Amino acid sequence: MSSASRRLAKESAIYGISTILARFLNFLLTPFYTQIFLPAEFGIISTFFSLMAFLNILFLFGLPQAYLRFASDTTDQDRHRLYSTVQTLILTLAAVFSVILLAGSPLLLDVFLFPESLGNLVIWMVVILVLDALSAVPQNDLRLDNRSLTFSGVKLVNILVNLAGNFYFLLIAKTGLAGVFYANALASAVTLILSVYLTRRHVSFRLQISRETLVTLFAFSLPLIPTGFGSMVNEVADRLFIQKLDPGTIAGLYPAARFSSSDLVGFYSAAHKLGIVMMLVVQMFNMAWTPFFLNESKKAGWEKSFAGIFNLFLIFLVFSGFLLAFFMDDFLGISVLGYHLIPPSYWFGLQVVPFVILSYIFNGIYYFFTFGLYLEKRTTKILSVMVAGVAVTIAGNLILLPLLGILGSAITLMLCYVTMSSLMVRQSQNLKPIPLDRRYLLVLAAVSLPFWALAVWHQITHLLPFWVKLLVLGGYAGLIFSFKLWTFEQSKRLLLLISGRKKA
Numbered sequence: 054m055s056s057a058s059r060r061l062a063k064e065s066a067i068y069g070i071s072t073i074l075a076r077f078l079n080f081l082l083t084p085f086y087t088q089i090f091l092p093a094e095f096g097i098i099s100t101f102f103s104l105m106a107f108l109n110i111l112f113l114f115g116l117p118q119a120y121l122r123f124a125s126d127t128t129d130q131d132r133h134r135l136y137s138t139v140q141t142l143i144l145t146l147a148a149v150f151s152v153i154l155l156a157g158s159p160l161l162l163d164v165f166l167f168p169e170s171l172g173n174l175v176i177w178m179v180v181i182l183v184l185d186a187l188s189a190v191p192q193n194d195l196r197l198d199n200r201s202l203t204f205s206g207v208k209l210v211n212i213l214v215n216l217a218g219n220f221y222f223l224l225i226a227k228t229g230l231a232g233v234f235y236a237n238a239l240a241s242a243v244t245l246i247l248s249v250y251l252t253r254r255h256v257s258f259r260l261q262i263s264r265e266t267l268v269t270l271f272a273f274s275l276p277l278i279p280t281g282f283g284s285m286v287n288e289v290a291d292r293l294f295i296q297k298l299d300p301g302t303i304a305g306l307y308p309a310a311r312f313s314s315s316d317l318v319g320f321y322s323a324a325h326k327l328g329i330v331m332m333l334v335v336q337m338f339n340m341a342w343t344p345f346f347l348n349e350s351k352k353a354g355w356e357k358s359f360a361g362i363f364n365l366f367l368i369f370l371v372f373s374g375f376l377l378a379f380f381m382d383d384f385l386g387i388s389v390l391g392y393h394l395i396p397p398s399y400w401f402g403l404q405v406v407p408f409v410i411l412s413y414i415f416n417g418i419y420y421f422f423t424f425g426l427y428l429e430k431r432t433t434k435i436l437s438v439m440v441a442g443v444a445v446t447i448a449g450n451l452i453l454l455p456l457l458g459i460l461g462s463a464i465t466l467m468l469c470y471v472t473m474s475s476l477m478v479r480q481s482q483n484l485k486p487i488p489l490d491r492r493y494l495l496v497l498a499a500v501s502l503p504f505w506a507l508a509v510w511h512q513i514t515h516l517l518p519f520w521v522k523l524l525v526l527g528g529y530a531g532l533i534f535s536f537k538l539w540t541f542e543q544s545k546r547l548l549l550l551i552s553g554r555k556k557a
Contacts, residue, residue, distance in 0.1 A: 074209065074212075075208050075209070075211075075212050076329065076332070076333065076336075077329070077333065080326055080329045081216065082215075082216070082219060083323060083326040083395070084394045084395055085219065085220075085223075086098065086233070087323055087395050087396050087398075087399050088392065088396060089223055089224075090230070090319075091316075091319070091398070092315070092316045092319030092320055092323075092398060092399055093313050093315035093316045093319055094230055094315070094319070095318075095319035095322065095323065095399075096296070096313075096314070096315035096316060096317065096318030096319035096320075096322065097167065097171070097174075097230060097315050097318075098230065098233055099292050099318050099319065099321075099322035100165060100167075100292055100293065100296045100315070100318055101174060101178055101234075103289035103290075103292040103293055104165075104178070104293065105178055105181065105182060106285045106288065106289045107282065107285050107289070108150070108154070108178075108182055109182060109185060109186070110278060110281040110282055110285060111146075111150055111278075112143070112146065112147050112150055112182045112183070112185070112186040113143065113186055113189055113281075114142075114143070114146050114274055114275075114278065115273070115274030115275065115276075115277035115278055115281070116139050116142055116143050116146075116189075116190070116270060116274050117139070117143075117189035117190050117192075117193045118193075118273070118274065118277055119139065119270045119271075119273040119274040120135060120136070120139045120190050120193055120194070121193045121196065121197060122273060123135060123269065123270070123273070124136070124194070124197055132255060133254075133255045135266075136190065136194065136252070136255035136256070137255070137256070138266060138270075139190050139270065140187065140190055142267075142270070143186050143187060143189070143190065144187060146186075147182070147183045147186050147187070150182075151179045151182075151183060154175065154178075154179050155175065155176065155179060158172050158175040158176075159172070161175060162175070164297075165293075165296050165297065166296065166297070166314055166315075171230075173231060174230065174231065174234055177231065177234035177235070177237075177238055178234065180238050180241075181234065181237050181238050181241050184238065184241035184242055184244070184245050185241050185244075187245055187249075188241065188244050188245045188248045191245075191248035191249050191251065191252040192204060192207065192248050194252045194255065195207070195248070195251060195252065200251075203251060207244060207247050207248055207251070210243060210244065210247060211240045211241070211243065211244040212240070214236075214239060214240040214243050214244075215236050215237060215239075215240035217236075218232075218235065218236025218237070218239045218240060219232065219233065219236040221236075222235045222236050223236075279436075280435075280436055280439060283436075283439040283440060283442070283443045284439065286442075286443045286446050286447070287439070287442045287443060287446050287466075287469050287470075287473075290446055290447070290450065291321070291446070291450060291454075291462040291463075291465065291466060292318050292321065292322060294450040294451075294454055294462060295314060295317050295318050295321055295454065295459060295462055296314050296315065296318050297314065298314045298317065298454065298455070299314075300313070300314075302455050303317065303458075306455075306457075306458040307458065317458065317459050319399065319402075320399055320401045320402030320459060321402055321405060321459045321462065321463070322402075323395055323399045323402055324399070324402030324403055324404075324405045324406050324409065325402075325405070325409050327377075327381060327385075327395070327406055327409070328377070328406065328409040328410045328412075328413055330377055331370070331373070331374055331377060331410045331413040331414065332413050332416075334369075334370070334373065334413075334417075335370070335413055335414075335416055335417040335420060338366060338417065338420070338421075339417075339420045342420070342421065342424075346359070346424040346427075346428070347427070347428075350424070350428055350485075356485075356486070356487045356488060357487075357488060359424070359487045360487045360488050360489055360490065363421055363487070363489070364490060364493055364494075366417065366421060367418070367494075367497065368497060368533070368538050368539050369539075370413075370414045370417050371414060371497065371501050372501075372529075372530075372533065372539065374410045374411065374413070374414050375501070375504060375505060375508060375529065376526070377406075377410055378406055378407035378410045378411075378505070378508040378509075378512065379504075379507075379508040379511065379522060379525070379526070380522065381403060381406050381512065382400070382403055382511075382512065382515060383519055383522070385400065385403070402459065403512045403515075404459070404460050404463075404512050404513045405459055405460060405462070405463035406512055407505065407508050407509045407512055408460075408463035408464055408466060408467045408509070409463055409466065409467075411467045411505070412463075412466045412467045412469070412470045413470075415467065415470035415471050415473070415474040416470045416473075416474070418474040418477075418478065419438075419470065419473050419474040419477045422474070422477045422478045422480075422481040422482075423435075423477065423481070424481065424485065425480065425481025425482065425483075425484040425485035426477075426480060426481060426484065428484075428485050429484045429485060431480075431484060434480050437476075438473050438476045438477055438480065439473070441472050441473065441476055442469045442470070442472055442473040445465065445468050445469045445472045446465060446466075446469045449461070449462075449464070449465025449468055449469065450462055450465050453465050460513075493538070496536050496538065497538055500529075500532045500533065500536060500538065501529075504525065504529045507525060
């Protein structure tokens, strides 16, 4: 492996580990929030942060990516000017969008069925969006200089300040819902100060913005906006759709309960977070997979090797995902000093957990087959895959959510990633085909589907006692080994791959 490849692998690991750690620390806030807030209050928080994910795309406008692209080709002096130019553009756009949001806050609250008393949360949402937008270019500058440890350190500080802020504002100051936004604003402010300080050599108040520079920047950044929106639609639109459910529809779906749309968002969001273990498994694999396929594809016989790795990866995802989906209620039933990871008042959302976990499994398949597009430098095809996912997300929530409630949104999420992974497999196989073992895949599907169906049924009804579930697990594992879908030797090889060691 060349020194450049080793550096790539090392920095990929640093960025990947920091991202995984950040997500895990963020996950710790979920049980914290669910112990403090009612489902409806947690639903309000989730809706606001889902909305912020969309608005963040507008506030950034693709300009941090444009800076990353063009700064690499400039001299130091030109890079100073580019840094200040892009920051000024982001600040200008942020100011415009902030005024629009603040002026339209009554309409925004009305659209999402929120009371006017939450208007202060809109203000703090705007503050966070502006601070985060201004932090993006300095952080990309750190990446451009290969300062991966510094970049990861800034990310870690952001999470730690956020955690500390939440504990202070919610437990000590007892500021209620607003405390979540105070903590995030504090973390964003600290991140901005740190990021600007670390890139201070580029900071200049002498602006020289040319028309040519503006045209070049926007020509690059504008196409990124629909891609960003597409990604956010697939990730967070379900919560916005749920929040928009009218009371009559909710009463028809759940006649025995008096749920509000915010209650349902709270149930759904908490359950969605429970799938983080599967998400981390997928991200850990993807972190090792990208540098692996870039190097291994240069060797003879890589096609057969990739096909074997896919079988290992898939059976690992399917079986470990089943364990999570089938035994999640038993795990949540464990209490320490009378406290559960997620309080029983949120367990209504457990019905969506199997579908969320299945979504991450199909997302893993999607990531695996990106190798074909990367190796052939045809990454523009990803946009068409994402558009298809967005279409499924919107159509599924419009059709299934009013019929099945939050279960409909979870099924839609799974169908979205089924669609995207299927299209990605087709695209990759057309460009860089590998010899997939169709018999293996059919046997795996035939063996696994009944057990997954049982996991879905159980999380809806909660009728199976623990001892019966252990027998079911033993039967599933026995069939997997009987049909040689999984062996101990394969387990060892997969762990070697995930760890990033040489041979897999």
